[in-house]
Amino acid sequence: MPKISEEQRAAARQRLIDATVAVAERDGVDGLTTRAIVAEAGVSAGMFYGHFDSKEALLAAVVDHKTDELTTLVHAELELGTPMEGVVRALVDQLVRVLDLKVLASFRTGAGTEDALAAQRRINRRIVDAFVPLLEASVDAGVVRPDIDPEAVVEFIDLVIDGLNRRRALDGFVSSDDRLTAVIIAAFERYLLVPQEDLR
């Protein structure tokens, strides 16, 4: 058997992750089969199972990857010296955008098997762990109110994004996607940001 380098392993893994997003966006939740993912990635089923124990494990990796992208982006803004208020707006905004993935919606509304539930709990934990430090940094910078509960706030934002994605999936808006998104961002800003008059 030819030896496979670490880079080759990582590349194959990334190809499977990208293929999953592509299949979900193109064919929707129903089209997200292991067979379709493997075909899209151009790998064998054997290779698939060399990287992931199950489709659920792959979906969890997709969410991890997307969460990493998002935290990298927000950290970059922080290092660029973007004012913290802008960072908070970007955080809420990016959470809305980045987590607007059919694959994620599919994962969260999947069947309630014990494995799926455990994976969902892991994802909830992963998202909270990724964003709490950003919120804490914003508190330290004096932009976010110090009396908030960072874990519960991130969980609240995550829950809202989840609900928004589900409503998008069923096209079930009473107002509209735009109106609801505007209210959501305004509500989090008002709840989180230290009022301007206190900054003077």
Next chain:
Amino acid sequence: MPKISEEQRAAARQRLIDATVAVAERDGVDGLTTRAIVAEAGVSAGMFYGHFDSKEALLAAVVDHKTDELTTLVHAELELGTPMEGVVRALVDQLVRVLDLKVLASFRTGAGTEDALAAQRRINRRIVDAFVPLLEASVDAGVVRPDIDPEAVVEFIDLVIDGLNRRRALDGFVSSDDRLTAVIIAAFERYLLVPQEDLR
């Protein structure tokens, strides 16, 4: 065939609604079959279909009924002269409580058939129509900020309750039910209520 009075019809209908809530709370989503509902209500399957075209129609009636109970309760508080701020708190609080029903969670996470989607959209509309007038009355009373978008705000609250119920169902809290609920109520209060200093 003996003639059935309007009262008898209404009573049988109510018995089916109560039975649905009872079965869902006792046996969970999986136990919510038409057979179980009919047995709990002590009526025949024929009588069931004399009142409801389908289980989905019955579930929609349950949600309508619960929404009616909630609006009645909030209107009663208004007529009792409860301060508007208390009414808003009660509204958010009661939305959290009253909509915390297994039957509702089951309905909202049901299979994505066209019928189920249409019913979900109808429920979203029903909830918005029921609560927008309360929010508007609170704006008129000077307690809720006048620059809000009432439809989108009610839809936001509804979406949050929906997400909270799903997280309760899968016991997937990273913080806890209590911490998340506290953050949710505080966030809506801060977003909606006219700040105290402006009332002086």
